[in-house]
Amino acid sequence: MEWQDQAIVLGVRRHGETSVIAEVMTQTRGRHLGMVRGGRSRRMQPVLQPGNRVEVTWRARLDEHLGQFQVEPVSLRAARLMESATSVYGVQAMAALLRLLPERDPHLRLYNALDIILDSLHAPHEAGELFARFELAMLDELGFGLDLSACAVTGTTADLAFVSPKTGRAVSRTVGQGWADRLFSYPDFLARQGAAAADEVTLAEAFRMTGYFLDRDIYGPRRLKPPEAREGFIQAALKAARAANPSD
Structure with missing residues (x-):
């Protein structure tokens, strides 16, 4: 063959x-x-x-x-990927995520996303956003995708501000404002096409959300620990976002 x-x-x-x-x-x-x-x-x-x-x-x-x-x-591009902490940890963290997939099971969407992200990991201001989207894509490809297209209660697609940790569905600001302490924030850079770039706060919120669902639906049931490279990447991405907005 x-x-x-x-x-x-x-x-x-x-x-x-x-x-x-x-x-x-x-x-x-x-x-x-x-x-x-x-x-x-x-x-x-x-x-x-x-x-x-x-x-x-x-x-x-x-x-x-x-x-x-x-x-x-x-x-x-491996030599370039050794030039920053986001790229060093990012390559390792994405490889660890892909090892959750069954061997020889086609995932064209993830291949294309991986190829695009690897060309951008050396740019820390882009790497964090792209990696958060990659984690959401991984959840979706593994059968645990979040439904972030419309409010779970009203069906509206406008002003989606929260995500329910129980259902993994989006919640509008009006519906969720009284329960904000029990919900995940839905960062603007994920919620709205063309929204402002992620900052340290919204990146941290995104990784807290994706980390929760990865632990609950994938790592926990398989009795696995999240890869150390993920935490290394997150810290590097947050540091880069902090440096880009020193006055925040």
Whole structure:
């Protein structure tokens, strides 16, 4: 069996003396593993760095086998991703999220989002917003998406200001103002297209909300702990937002 696809490197682990097992997120075949012969060579090590976009050719005798990858570079952005804390932690945190997906289960939306975000992680003012949206997309792809399109009570799509921790549905400002201490704030940068950029406060609110639903619906039932890289990314993103608005 053989196929070819675009892919983004998530990580590698040593296999024997010269080879590695590469873990990639492919465009059409989901998260996939394969052995790369000579993966520890000087030529291949720079290519097999997390965040790089590559073209992979997978071969195996049977579909259920691990198989072998032939890997060719397409966009080697790993060096740039080492330049800031948001990008270093962001790559690790997104890879950890993608490992929650079943292997070989296609998720084109997540592949495209990952590819876009990796090109923006070095810009801290954008990274926080994009990562929060990525977590919402992950919840949706795993079957636990939030319904943020309209107020759960009135059905209105205007002035949505809160999110219910019980139902994961949006609540309008009028309905929710008396229960604000029991609801999550729905940050403007998520709620409204073209809203003002996120700041330290709205980013913190967004990550508190996504973290709650990830813990309740995914990590908790699987008895997993959230990846440490997520907290590292959040702190780096909040620090960047604080530096961008020193007077706040």
